[in-house]
Amino acid sequence: MSAHGVIAYFADAGALSEAARAMRGKGYSRLDAFSPYPVEGLADILGMRPTRMGRVILAGAILGALAAYALVLYSVEVDYPVNVGGRPLHSWPAFVVIAFECGILGAALAGFVGMLAANRLPQYYHPVFGAPGFTFAHGGRFCLLVEAADPRFRKGVTKRQLRGLGATEIEETVL
Amino acid sequence: MADAAATRAARPPVLRGRHDRDEITGRIGSIVLRGRLPRLFWPAFFVAFLFVLLFFFSIAWLISVGVGAYGINIPVAWGTMISNFVWWIGIGHAGTLISAVLLLLRQPWRASINRFAEAMTLFAVAMAGLFPILHLGRPWFFYWLLPLPNTHMHWPQWRSPLVWDFTAIATYATVSLLFWYMGLIPDLAILRDRARTRAGQLFYGILALGWRGSAFHWARFDRTYYLLAALATPLVVSVHSIVSLDFTFALIPGYHSTIFPPYFVAGALYSGFAMVLTIAIPLRRAFAVEDLITARHLDNAARVMIAAGMVVAYGYLSEAFFAWYSGDTYEQTTMWRRAFGPYAPLFWVMLACNVGVLQALWLRRVRFSPLALWIAAVLINLGMWLERYVIVVSGLANDFLPSSWGTQSLAWLDYGIFLGSLGTFFALVFLFIRILPAITIFEVEELADEKAGRA
Numbered sequence: 068m069s070a071h072g073v074i075a076y077f078a079d080a081g082a083l084s085e086a087a088r089a090m091r092g093k094g095y096s097r098l099d100a101f102s103p104y105p106v107e108g109l110a111d112i113l114g115m116r117p118t119r120m121g122r123v124i125l126a127g128a129i130l131g132a133l134a135a136y137a138l139v140l141y142s143v144e145v146d147y148p149v150n151v152g153g154r155p156l157h158s159w160p161a162f163v164v165i166a167f168e169c170g171i172l173g174a175a176l177a178g179f180v181g182m183l184a185a186n187r188l189p190q191y192y193h194p195v196f197g198a199p200g201f202t203f204a205h206g207g208r209f210c211l212l213v214e215a216a217d218p219r220f221r222k223g224v225t226k227r228q229l230r231g232l233g234a235t236e237i238e239e240t241v242l
Numbered sequence: 243m244a245d246a247a248a249t250r251a252a253r254p255p256v257l258r259g260r261h262d263r264d265e266i267t268g269r270i271g272s273i274v275l276r277g278r279l280p281r282l283f284w285p286a287f288f289v290a291f292l293f294v295l296l297f298f299f300s301i302a303w304l305i306s307v308g309v310g311a312y313g314i315n316i317p318v319a320w321g322t323m324i325s326n327f328v329w330w331i332g333i334g335h336a337g338t339l340i341s342a343v344l345l346l347l348r349q350p351w352r353a354s355i356n357r358f359a360e361a362m363t364l365f366a367v368a369m370a371g372l373f374p375i376l377h378l379g380r381p382w383f384f385y386w387l388l389p390l391p392n393t394h395m396h397w398p399q400w401r402s403p404l405v406w407d408f409t410a411i412a413t414y415a416t417v418s419l420l421f422w423y424m425g426l427i428p429d430l431a432i433l434r435d436r437a438r439t440r441a442g443q444l445f446y447g448i449l450a451l452g453w454r455g456s457a458f459h460w461a462r463f464d465r466t467y468y469l470l471a472a473l474a475t476p477l478v479v480s481v482h483s484i485v486s487l488d489f490t491f492a493l494i495p496g497y498h499s500t501i502f503p504p505y506f507v508a509g510a511l512y513s514g515f516a517m518v519l520t521i522a523i524p525l526r527r528a529f530a531v532e533d534l535i536t537a538r539h540l541d542n543a544a545r546v547m548i549a550a551g552m553v554v555a556y557g558y559l560s561e562a563f564f565a566w567y568s569g570d571t572y573e574q575t576t577m578w579r580r581a582f583g584p585y586a587p588l589f590w591v592m593l594a595c596n597v598g599v600l601q602a603l604w605l606r607r608v609r610f611s612p613l614a615l616w617i618a619a620v621l622i623n624l625g626m627w628l629e630r631y632v633i634v635v636s637g638l639a640n641d642f643l644p645s646s647w648g649t650q651s652l653a654w655l656d657y658g659i660f661l662g663s664l665g666t667f668f669a670l671v672f673l674f675i676r677i678l679p680a681i682t683i684f685e686v687e688e689l690a691d692e693k694a695g696r697a
């Protein structure tokens with residue numbers, strides 16, 4: 068049972084954001100915050116780089132659309148060309164529809180799978196689940212986690228600082 | 243400005259009263275976890291289940307006897323299977339509109355109705371997807387629509403709207419499922435932590451994927467959710483446009499018209515919102531969540547219906563006008579026979595429901611009376627089904643060869659399959675309400691905290 072960190076609970080989103088900003092100001096870098104719903108700007112305060120989900124989704128869209136279009140093109144030009152009164156084999160207006168739908172499909176799949184992968188989910192165990200107060204049972208709480216791996220981490224000092232920032236409750240998490 | 247502010251003040255709030263997170267979680271969660279259901283829940287489910295049995299029986303009958311068992315024949319080779327398909331897929335579209343478009347427009351009133359509207363989309367698409375397959379005659383060969391290697395070395399006909407339709411519906415079903423499940427993950431974490439039984443903890447725990455609400459996770463979740471919404475919006479327009487291309491690509495009087503794509507999309511939203519109200523009004527009453535799904539939601543849904551319904555009415559007008567203006571005898575005959583021929587009763591009931599009943603929604607008193615609104619919504623659902631039926635059948639019955647003109651009548655199997663699909667849809671909605679939170683907990687929490695100035 069080695070120490071994983073300290074988790075502090077706050078009354079609301081505003082207090083949590085303030086505390087996160089203050090702890091960052093004190094030089095802490097291994098912080099994580101938990102909230103029942105997305106809190107605007109909290110990830111930025113914690114030093115998260117801008118998310119690249121947009122690019123992942125764009126890549127999925129392009130890949131899906133190109134793959135579908137290439138399949139259609141291969142089938143009409145190479146594998147099964149049918150000459151109907153000299154009409155062009157590559158009748159693209161008709162194929163755009165299929166490419167569009169498959170592009171959306173690729174984007175959605177890339178977004179969903181990419182979001183889970185970037186978040187390392189599913190991950191059924193995490194040390195914060197061991198903290199007695201960490202539960203979504205009452206709708207979720209606003210908490211700030213300081214990991215023991217943080218170079219600034221000193222258990223007593225960190226706890227005192229968190230209490231000074233208005234934490235209503237402080238618990239230790241273990242690995 | 244002052245006027246606008248006064249009007250807004252006069253409108254009921256999105257969320258009535260003050261709520262805290264524990265209370266919201268408890269109320270919505272206990273429906274699922276403790277099975278706190280209204281007394282008539284299971285009897286009503288039983289009735290729906292009888293229709294599920296009817297559905298299975300009808301499908302078995304259809305497959306064993308063949309498509310001749312319901313009311314299609316040459317020249318009317320498209321019958322209720324196709325009108326059911328268009329109707330159901332349209333109903334699905336309102337769920338996507340609520341969950342995606344209202345999210346992008348940052349409309350707070352979507353929060354408490356988006357979850358069941360999305361579920362409604364899924365079940366409606368599931369129903370819709372069955373009909374073209376049942377219509378095939380040999381449904382077990384439906385996978386020929388996929389570009390799979392088969393014994394005949396054939397490819398699908400890429401230039402056919404039917405194949406486009408297949409990709410559109412498959413994409414729509416997948417995207418709706420992903421969007422719905424993604425929005426469920428935070429709520430599943432709540433249920434996981436609230437569940438008292440081992441089975442409940444395991445069930446919701448596995449589905450929640452270990453969600454812990456980290457700020458880093460929320461940032462990616464939020465971005466992805468918005469982008470999926472931005473993708474779902476053009477998707478929903480494309481799906482029903484492609485459905486309408488099934489008709490317009492055919493050189494059939496009454497089908498071959500450029501008004502169809504927008505007219506079908508508007509019709510989809512119209513009937514979809516009617517179905518949202520058909521479900522929401524009894525739901526909020528039965529589960530006593532009138533403070534979460536407020537008069538504001540019903541009012542807004544009714545307003546969307548007015549907008550979509552008036553576009554549909556314009557579509558009717560445009561169809562009639564261009565039938566006359568085209569100068570084409572066959573177009574004119576089809577239109578004339580639609581209104582005064584063998585389908586006249588259906589046509590006029592359709593107009594009475596979709597254009598007549600709609601006008602009642604202009605009245606504030608109707609929009610604020612749940613019962614009146616519910617009756618209007620059910621009638622509009624009926625009207626929209628008739629619209630699809632009238633469009634599908636009347637064009638085919640009178641095409642460009644008068645020698646092959648015919649009519650169509652409904653057999654018992656048409657009713658069996660349609661009522662069966664309705665029952666199956668509602669049975670799925672009942673099971674959904676029993677198993678998953680029908681109101682998005684985390685978004686309502688956010689709304690309540692914002693309102694209380696805590697967020």
